[in-house]
Amino acid sequence: xxxxxxxxxxxxxxxxxxxxxxxxxxxxxxxxxxxxxxxxxxxxxxxxxxxxxxxxxxxxxxxxxxxxxxxxxxxxxxxxxxxxxxxxxxxxxxxxxxxxxxxxxxxxxxxxxxxxxxxxxxxxxxxxxxxxxxxxxxxxxxxxxxxxxxxxxxxxxxxxxxxxxxxxx
Numbered sequence: 469x470x471x472x473x474x475x476x477x478x479x480x481x482x483x484x485x486x487x488x489x490x491x492x493x494x495x496x497x498x499x500x501x502x503x504x505x506x507x508x509x510x511x512x513x514x515x516x517x518x519x520x521x522x523x524x525x526x527x528x529x530x531x532x533x534x535x536x537x538x539x540x541x542x543x544x545x546x547x548x549x550x551x552x553x554x555x556x557x558x559x560x561x562x563x564x565x566x567x568x569x570x571x572x573x574x575x576x577x578x579x580x581x582x583x584x585x586x587x588x589x590x591x592x593x594x595x596x597x598x599x600x601x602x603x604x605x606x607x608x609x610x611x612x613x614x615x616x617x618x619x620x621x622x623x624x625x626x627x628x629x630x631x632x633x634x635x636x637x
Contacts (some may be wrong), residue, residue, distance in 0.1 A: 488610050492601055492617065496594040499621035503590040507632045512586045519635035521545065522561060523585045525553055526635075529566040530581050537562075558637050564588070565635070589630040596630075597621045 506515075514523050529537040538554035545551040569584045597617040605613030620626060629636075 484610070488614060491614050492598065495597050495601075495614070495617045495621050498618075499594045499597045500590045502622065503593055503627060503631045505631070507586070512583060513633055514582065514585060514635055515631075515633045516636070518637075519585075519633065522557075522635050522637070523582060525557055526562045526565045526569075526585055527581045528553075529562055530569050534563075561588070561635070561637050585635045586633050589634050590632050593621070593626070593630040596626075 506513075514520050525537075528540060528542075532540070540553045541550055542553050543550040545553070565581075565584050565588050568588065569579065569581055572579045572584065597620050600620045601613040601617035603613075604616040628634075
């Protein structure tokens with residue numbers, strides 16, 4: 469193989485890499501923006517009871533800290549009995565959104581806890597498309613990875629669980 473043929477192959481590989489990166493960025497933008505319909509049409513709100521409960525828990529976490537969160541007895545949940553929140557709630561969603569809120573505030577980006585909670589699902593849907601791409605790329609190749617990421621970005625069953633304002637586990 470001549471040196472000019474090797475350079476053509478290198479240019480083709482670099483172009484393919486840049487093109488697949490650009491497509492993946494567009495898929496992430498699609499996955500994020502398609503979930504913003506309710507925010508654009510109405511306003512930025514938390515939907516339903518369970519997401520609002522998770523928002524209240526996240527608000528308490530950001531206000532009081534992790535230690536108080538683990539030991540928090542909420543008398544407004546399961547009224548009149550109450551509930552120990554730290555021991556009975558799935559902490560992943562709450563701790564992730566709380567950490568995102570703390571990072572934004574550390575970077576002097578003043579967002580409310582509600583705003584972070586509303587946009588957590590669309591942000592992670594873009595991350596899920598990226599993770600799907602990486603997994604499928606390892607199994608079947610770059611084209612299959614991009615196809616799988618695009619399908620995940622637009623599949624209705626996943627959209628219904630990750631629409632903006634649907635702050636639930």
